[in-house]
Amino acid sequence: MLTTSYPRSDGDVAGRFVADSVGQLQAHAEVAVVSPQSFRHYGIAYGHGVLGNVKRRPWLVGVAPLMLGSFVRAARAAARDADVVHAHWLPAGWVAARTGRPFVVTLHGTDAVLAERVPQVARQVLRRARVVVCVSNALAAIARRLGGGEVRVIPNGVDVPAAIVPEKSPPSVLYAGRLSKEKGVLELVEAARGLPLVVAGDGPLRKQVSGTRGFVPRAELERLYGEAAVVACPSRREGFGVACLEAMAHGKPVVASAVGGLLDLVLDGVTGVLVPPRDPAALRAALERVLGDEALRRRLGAAARERARAEFGWDSVTTALLSALRDAATLARVER
Numbered sequence: 001m002l003t004t005s006y007p008r009s010d011g012d013v014a015g016r017f018v019a020d021s022v023g024q025l026q027a028h029a030e031v032a033v034v035s036p037q038s039f040r041h042y043g044i045a046y047g048h049g050v051l052g053n054v055k056r057r058p059w060l061v062g063v064a065p066l067m068l069g070s071f072v073r074a075a076r077a078a079a080r081d082a083d084v085v086h087a088h089w090l091p092a093g094w095v096a097a098r099t100g101r102p103f104v105v106t107l108h109g110t111d112a113v114l115a116e117r118v119p120q121v122a123r124q125v126l127r128r129a130r131v132v133v134c135v136s137n138a139l140a141a142i143a144r145r146l147g148g149g150e151v152r153v154i155p156n157g158v159d160v161p162a163a164i165v166p167e168k169s170p171p172s173v174l175y176a177g178r179l180s181k182e183k184g185v186l187e188l189v190e191a192a193r194g195l196p197l198v199v200a201g202d203g204p205l206r207k208q209v210s211g212t213r214g215f216v217p218r219a220e221l222e223r224l225y226g227e228a229a230v231v232a233c234p235s236r237r238e239g240f241g242v243a244c245l246e247a248m249a250h251g252k253p254v255v256a257s258a259v260g261g262l263l264d265l266v267l268d269g270v271t272g273v274l275v276p277p278r279d280p281a282a283l284r285a286a287l288e289r290v291l292g293d294e295a296l297r298r299r300l301g302a303a304a305r306e307r308a309r310a311e312f313g314w315d316s317v318t319t320a321l322l323s324a325l326r327d328a329a330t331l332a333r334v335e336r
Helices: 016-025 049-056 058-078 090-096 110-117 119-128 137-145 185-191 218-227 242-249 280-291 294-312 314-335
Strands: 085-088 103-107 131-134 151-153 173-176 197-200 230-233 254-257 272-275
Touching: 016 314, 058 090, 085 090, 090 103, 090 110, 090 119, 103 110, 103 119, 103 137, 103 314, 110 119, 110 137, 131 137, 131 314, 137 151, 173 218, 173 242, 185 280, 197 218, 218 242, 230 242, 230 280, 242 254, 242 294, 254 280, 272 280, 272 294, 280 294, 294 314
Parallel strands: 085 103, 103 131, 131 151, 173 197, 173 230, 230 254, 254 272
Antiparallel strands: none
């Protein structure tokens, strides 16, 4: 498993969903992880992410080749006896292509932005991958447009809690995630003015989001999901929507932008409410509607929880991912 983001401790949120997937796969296969903890990343990998760090500190472009070289060496050593290499994000796919092993690459969202900026590089990676996994249909469309051959939509998985925690009174809105423009947090701040809003997250816009609790430990985030009446996911663009799916698993209705991977998760009027992106007025109206109707919250939340269990539970997600990995390894053996 190759990744440019992976948690460094139990409380680290970076690449948590990658680590969760590794934990599931380890019940079926031997998995070795190559992450920035395994190679020198020169300050590029963590913090604001690879693209965010380079954008904020352009001089990092100069050391990017050094990081990639270190990544390739670590990947080749780890993959020497591997049946298949699984790369998360496009840059790791570029590294996987240099291990000499059959590989699968998963696109998560930010790498799709990179793919459209450097389509020649993206095409080289996607065409060489035995299987291209995309966590949403929106990303799959980009992958196919850029030449991906065997493209499969396999979402991120989620643990569905055994019991639902009753919402706190008075009912409140929860936002959990990165505080950055593409997540729509500025629209949320405007839309939720005067409403009881709880924010758990951090990022470059933290100073513009008063009262944020920062990134919180997993146990506290679980509690916040339980206490919330509605969860807001107002992204301007979204590759998947991990916070959205986690909220659904906790039986919470979601008010989300009708963009990207959120369209795969939220069924408008069934498991939540979809609104146009970058539209604070529409977002405000939807939040007020859900906050003001307890029966609606219960109906949407129950349907959201059942959808999370049926469509995004780890059993079905892991089975699909194992199939992609086995197919990639089998195809390579047949070709030899």
